[in-house]
Amino acid sequence: MPPGRPRVAHPRPGCFPIAPMRLTKLHVVTLRDDPADAEIPSHRLLARAGYIVKVASGLYTYGPLMWRTLKKISAIVREELDREEALEVMMPILHPKELWTSSGRWDRYVADGILFTLQDSKGGEFCLGPTHEEVITAYADQTITSYKQLPVNLYQIQDKFRDEVRPRYGLMRGREFIMMDAYSFDLDDAGLDASYAAMDRAYRAVFTRCGVDFRSVQADAGAIGGAGSEEFMVIADVGEDEILYCEESGYAANVEKAGSIPAEAPASGDPADLEKRSTPDVKSVAQLEEFFSMPASAMAKTVLYQATWPEAEGVVAVMMRGDLDVNEVKLVNALDCLAVVLADEATVKRVTGAEVGFAGPIGLAEGTRLLADKTLAGRTNLLTGCNETDFHCLNVNVGRDCPLPEFHDLRLARAGEQSPDGAGALKQARGIEVGHIFKLGTKYSTAMDATFIGEDGKPHPFVMGCYGIGVSRTAQAAVEQHHDDSGIVWPFSIAPFEVVVAIVDVKKEDQVAAGERAYAALKEAGIDVCLDDRKLRAGAKFKDLELLGFPVRLTAGRGVADDLFEVTPRESGEREDLGYDEAVARVIELVQAGRK
RNA sequence: CGGGGUGUGGCUCAGCUUGGUAGAGCGCUGCGUUCGGGUCGCAGAGGUCGGAGGUUCAAAUCCUCUCACCCCGACCA
Known part of the structure; x- marks a missing residue:
């Protein structure tokens, strides 16, 4: 046991320590520049404020404040x-x-x-x-x-x-x-x-x-x-x-x-005769809309996926209404497989016998499982690819022209569509x-x-x-939600300290004494408070404290000669100059409000 | 794993194209100055230029390999 530090039983073992919380002793190490590897504000701020230090990719040391x-x-x-x-x-x-x-x-x-x-x-x-x-x-x-x-x-x-x-x-x-x-x-x-x-x-x-x-x-x-x-x-x-x-x-x-409830597609009418049309270089849904003057919702695109099961692999074809997209997570669930990935060009050619852009449900390679989104159930006279380069088919009717696909909800919901309960837009x-x-x-x-x-x-x-x-x-x-241009703005409940008492000039005895007094009073009042007793110029000190993000700052500066302290909530930055008793009371009031 | 990028004092970066003396700012140490919004000046410490191999009289710089890290796509708290 170090001399001069008598061991006193802590009244609440396991709670925060009773040693004075002085920033000179708390290993506060902040950086002037943003770390080069930090992209988003929260990462940048946590690293710059020294809360976290990287050990290796995805591994961090949390500093004392963190x-x-x-x-x-x-x-x-x-x-x-x-x-x-x-x-x-x-x-x-x-x-x-x-x-x-x-x-x-x-x-x-x-x-x-x-x-x-x-x-x-x-x-x-x-x-x-x-x-x-x-x-x-x-x-x-x-x-x-x-x-x-x-x-x-x-x-x-x-x-x-x-x-x-x-x-x-x-x-x-x-x-x-x-x-x-x-x-x-x-x-x-x-x-x-x-x-x-x-x-x-x-x-x-x-x-x-x-x-x-x-x-x-x-x-x-x-x-x-x-x-x-x-x-x-x-x-x-x-x-x-x-x-x-x-x-x-x-x-x-x-x-x-x-x-979601997607936009209605136009009525598709009674099944008509299958037609094969030459569509040179017309591959995308957008191109098809123009070529046939037909809305995407009347088409069915066929997307090929490579699926992986624990013991097997295979290619599956997914039919989706032309204006809608496949949700791969739903597809994985429907297939009860481990993963799906879009089939590569070679696989598409092998399974469809055509260049990419002309896949359809008719005449796929033997053993290709065919799924379709529920929005296509009951739809007739679809426009699809022909599995032949530069050709598309009109009036495709599944069940008649090709085997009936397995229908599942495979569609990616999108903002703007109706909520599934029909109550409003997503x-x-x-x-x-x-x-x-x-x-x-x-x-x-x-x-x-x-x-x-x-x-x-x-x-x-x-x-x-x-x-x-x-x-x-x-x-x-x-932190991602609570920061501004100057730094972190911790919520009271999870801030390393609720309050920092900042001594502006530690060479001025009256400021030190005033800061120590306020610190002790706040601690006594059950506030989680620390004391910034670092020898820093005022500007640097304020900037640094703003970066660190303590919710309230009580400043003991040159005003203490006239019994004036500043109370500055980090979030608003609005400063109040108050006498000692009022300042301490105000800080306690802010903390109590912040704790709720 | 595929694609793109970066490795140079503690941090942020320049130097590399066109090989020849390793640099700046911040930070750090000391002295002075200043003293309420990241003062200013002087002096100083600190780097096997990610690593290995190669080319060359000579490599931070060119070549090969390798490692690490970051960003964009498939996973998850």
Whole structure:
């Protein structure tokens, strides 16, 4: 123990430390220039303010101030989950391969290239956990034997590892990142619905308290699988996801999942005789509209995809109304395959026997699976390609001229189309996915044979849900939403400190004394406050504090000679000059308002 | 993985086309000056020019290979 520092029991162990929070001691290291590798404002600001420092692509060290913010977000998450009676646990990061083969996900994750794998000294294979369904399901299987123990909802806050194909934008898409992952275990679907609803409540509370403008949207379940899923999106132009929403009804969905009511196509009439027309060099829908003086909605384009299943590959043809586009996520789901990719030119030629631009449903290569979007169901007299270079066919009627395709909803919804509930037009926004909740059902418990004994005395698989919050991503998303030209504007709830007391000139004794006094008073009042005692010129100090983004600044400058302090909320920048008592009271008032 | 780009003191960059002495600004250290919106001056520390190989009398510069990082497309918190 260092001399002169008597050890005093902290009144609230685990809470923020009692040592004076002086910026000279807090390892504040800001940069004058923007880091060259930062593209978006939040990344630029976090890096420039020294909150994060890159170690390698997608790997960052969080500095002391950043860690305070991350701890605050975690604390909010814990509070809201605890409120819903979820229980915090801690699972290993290192997972044995056997666990992942038991769910069948090892091969898929390795194939997708997102799994960090390694071996121990005995040659045993492991991975760094990208998510914990396997570990938690095994844990539940070992510890839950009776329906009387259900429901249980377990969570942890821990680093996750994903070898992202393209790490990006600082903490936005890292290869190691902090995630809260929760898993609910219920005895039936009704129980799952209740657990899922509880998590939905908790998530709304978490993101509201973190001060971000978010929207929950219907989502595709992707690789995690399961029945229902909802994403929590922080609205931001730089978001990687596109969402469609309807203000009238509140409908909102990720574009991957979204439905809509497209514009009507003209009536197509009774089937007429098939005609083959020469259309030299007319390949695109736009060219066809001109050539035939026919609206795109009366045509059907045929798009070829290379699809990959766990054990197979194949080419599929997708018919889509000419004015609409294919949603590849929906296509993957319809095919129940791992991935689809647009077929390359050589494949198109092989399957259609024609140059690109003349594909159609008639006479495709043997074994080519034919799908069509639902909007084409019942349509007659379509204009399509002929699978012959420089020819198109008029009056194509599926079922008559070619086998009837499998009809699915394969269409990409677009802004401007009607919401699926018909309440109004869809609008478009971009979002950063900070949370995702899934109804898994029995996917993992069945695969891993994880069961409990029900009231009927028989084994039943757990009905599961899983839930994630990107803690580190949420921090950056908050910055993306809350910044200005001068720097970060942290929401009160997740700022590293709520208030900074700035001593303008640390060589002036009266300013130092005044600053120390205000700092002590605010600390005593339960404000999370720090003291800027750095020897910096006023201009540099103010600029730096604005970059760092503390929500309120209390300035002890030359005014203290006349008992005048300045109170400056970071967001408005509007300064008030007040006497000591009023200034402290005003700061407390601002913090209390900001905490709500 | 495909396409594009960048690697030069702690940070941001110039120098490379046309080979010959490694530079600037910021930051850092010291002295002075200034002192409420990123003062000014002087002095100083700090770089195997991403790495390996090659061409050459001579390579940051030209060639080959390689690694890392960034951006645009398919995945996800």
